[in-house]
Amino acid sequence: MNPESLPTWLNPEPWLDLEFTAADIERAIGADTPNEKTMAALLSPLAAEYLEPMAQRAQAITRRHFGRTISLYTPLYLSNFCNGGCLYCGIAGDRRAKRAVLDEAQLRHEMEAIKSMHLEELVLLTGERMPEADVPYLKECIEICAEYIHNVNIEVFPMSEPEYRELAEAGCTGVTLYQETYDQVVYEKMHRWGDKRDYFSRLNAPDRALKGGLRTVGIGALLGLADPKFDILCVYRHAKYLLKNYWQAGVSISFPRIKPQLGGFQADFPVDEKMLAQYIFALRICLPETPLVLSTREPQRVRDGMAGLGISKMSVASKTTVGGYSDDSEESTEQFEISDERNIPDFCKMLRSKGLEPVFKNWDSTYREPASYEKV
């Protein structure tokens, strides 16, 4: 396999090896109508020297479009049963992980704990498709969660359009699904067995989700697996493709970065904080209206600094173990290590000290019904 076989809407090849001058970078930072070339310029090594002006511009754009606010959400692990072969994952099938799945009573406990923290947006997570956590199970979980809070999303295995529709009808608003890496050679190496080996099935899952009636899709690359410039350019092109083809879709981008975890996986292309910041600023400048998301994988210092600087949405008080919020279930292995362990009041205090308003509820269950792209 090679990148040539990527669909034209995704293939970043034409922009990968462009050379840029200082003037190009300056023009890109101020671009009125950014495009692939702008993005490539902002990702170039030379642009790394322009981090401060990029940050200034990213902040101005973020403030204009999202205001002085940060939307909050939290992840909820339903199950860590997984037979996946992801080389980098702490709960992959061959890891000696403590497995658990929430039953209804446990899920309700978790939801009561989450509700008591006033959170109104949730992402439900599982491993790969397993008998313990399949689509009917997810549907039940979504229905239960929707009783408690306004905005329920999923970050699970890819599924078919009818399956997505079933979940949309149960009250699911959106799906997060990272391609992990857009580099097919690395992708094949990283995903040793199972359904996830099908690169294109995963790539096209956001399309199926939107056709199935979900309103939002979150995409991203697990930074560190492959050349990050390649991956970020692909993320940019993927987002643009989705925006063009599903004009009602909300598309957001996250920036997961490989951190040490169970199994001791080392990134071949480590992304440091400055590189991460450069990618976030570049995407903010080139996609001014797209929510950019930063999770608690990142350390406190980076989260505090990036809030409002391109980033418009953040997870908070995250637990990555099954049953982590109510703490009444058996201890399970976490998928990745949380770096920012602050509770909600402390996190909100930090945001407010930076003149940013934490927004808990930015959606209403009144709008909870499948979207439609059908042309009459």
Added chain:
Amino acid sequence: MSKDILKVGDQELGSRLFLGTGKFSSTQAMIDAVKASGTELVTVALRRFNRDQAEDDLYGPLSQLENVKLMPNTSGAMNAKEAVRAAMLGRELSKSPLVKLEIHPNPHHLLPDPIETYEAAIELVKQDFLVLPYIPADPVLAKRLEDIGCAAVMPLGAAIGTGKGLSTAEMIKIIIRDANVPVVVDAGLRSPSEAACALEMGCDAVLVNSAIAAAEDPAAMGAAFKTGVEAGRMAYNAGLMPTSEVAVASSPLTSFLSSDD
């Protein structure tokens, strides 16, 4: 001089500046800006009503303000059905007869859907709302919405949050010329001078949010918009000098014409 009152349906407003309430750094900053702006009408998104957490709720603190009417809006709705449902819920919670009908199916540019807006307006007028639809600056759509009983029309100056000002000025002028209901420029304004321009042009009011919320000092910017809107309205009432492309010639071309044969 009698007070220059703006009537929207049966609602009387002493200020021609309407405020949006999102995007502020804190509820207090928003309340301060509302007060400084002298506005008598604010709009608040149903999705930002939060009955479960006072700290996150925009509606509660706004409802405490005297002399400020509340207009729930349907932001977040993708179609007519959702907007109608949101409007009903908003009225139930706020008891306000006013609704800002806002349907933007694309969550990125937030531009309004004229077709769904029209359909929702029909239903909401039937349900006795005072409907203020946020619309593209389309003179035909504006008349259609007036015909079915909307209390005002709110064409956009530019896309929400862009600060591109009165990009649609020529269309808005046509809307104003033809309208029998108040015309409110909603979205796109960046500066008090642009608000003044809108009022000078003959708009009945402007609705501002991002320009105030994203300013360095939102309360001060609220006050600046108050002054801009007042100046624009005064200028409109005073009657602007006509503009002219050509100088008046000292030797007129038509001096040879006589009125007696």
